[in-house]
Amino acid sequence: MKHTLRALALAALLLATAACGKPGSPPVKGPQPEDLPVYKVDTGFSLPASRTWEKAKKRGRLVVGVKEDQPYMGEKDPASGRYSGFDIEIAKMTAASLGFDPATIEFRTIASANRETALQNGQIDYYVGTYTINDNRKKQVGFAGPYFMAGQSLLVRRNEKDIKGPEDLDGKKVCSAAGSTPYQRLQKDFPKAVLVAYDTYSVCVDNLLTYQVDAVSTDDSILLGYAAKVPEELKVVGKPFSKEPYGIGVPRGDDALRLALDDALEADEKNGDWKKAYEATLGLSGQPAPKPPAIDRYPAG
Secondary structure: OHHHHHHHHHHHHHHHHHOOOOOOOOOOOOOHHHOOOOOOOOOOOOOOOOOOHHHHHOOOOEEEOOOEEEEEEEEOOOOOEEEEEEEHHHHHHHHOOOOHHHEEEEEEEOOOOHHHHHHHHHOOOOOOOOOOHHHHHOOEEEEEEEEEEEEEEEEEEEEOOOOOOOHHOOOEEEEEOOOOOOHHHHHHOOOOOOOEEEEEEHHHHHHHHHHOOEEEEEEHHHHHHHHOOOOOOEEOOOOOOOOEEEEEEEEOOOHHHHHHHHHHHHHHHHHOOOOOHHHHHHHHHHOOOOOOOOOOOOOOO
């Protein structure tokens, strides 16, 4: 009971740090607006070969799909409605390269299971949200990038001694996001684990803190963000057991937009904006900026 009450209090603390705004509440841990890079807008950019870009130009803004529950990657402050994190910065810097003022972006939260549908139906222009590039997804959408290489790992309570890596998951309750690559890998490679799925990782973390599950599994970039919020209660264990190249999802067939985003990412890596964005966001977790992965300019098809 003592552990449960303490965990419930910590879960409430996580929610409080996300909401903020109330007198005496803990400050939001994460990127601060004044510390973020400013991206130069390419006012002369034009991409008439892209139907997606032309539609956005007529609209006057880009609509970008993102996550809202991933600290330091893609997180929404319920009080202000502001999105922050490394993925958000990737969306902003590429928007500037495409000729759009980042301040005008309409961010739209899309769950992992709904990403392909949102791109196919034109609900969003592109998607930046820990979106792993793989061959199956390429049959449904296009990908620019990758812009970051992550790896699947495990988040457990600080006092956990039995789980040191994925080989220890037999009979353990493990939570991940429905429809995500990490969930599918757990199903395939660790069938003796007891899987629990939700639309968001924040629910998984709440369940971990309240002793309803034994571990949360997804990309290490996401888990490091959660552990950084309450390091006295949570930790990431073991070595990453996958390679997750994050890409920008675009409508399939819009190769003009895909390649323009590749150009933007390459330019931002060379001019230092990519590293500045990392250091102001995901770098707050304590992990130094890695070398960006090579961009894959795969042929149309």
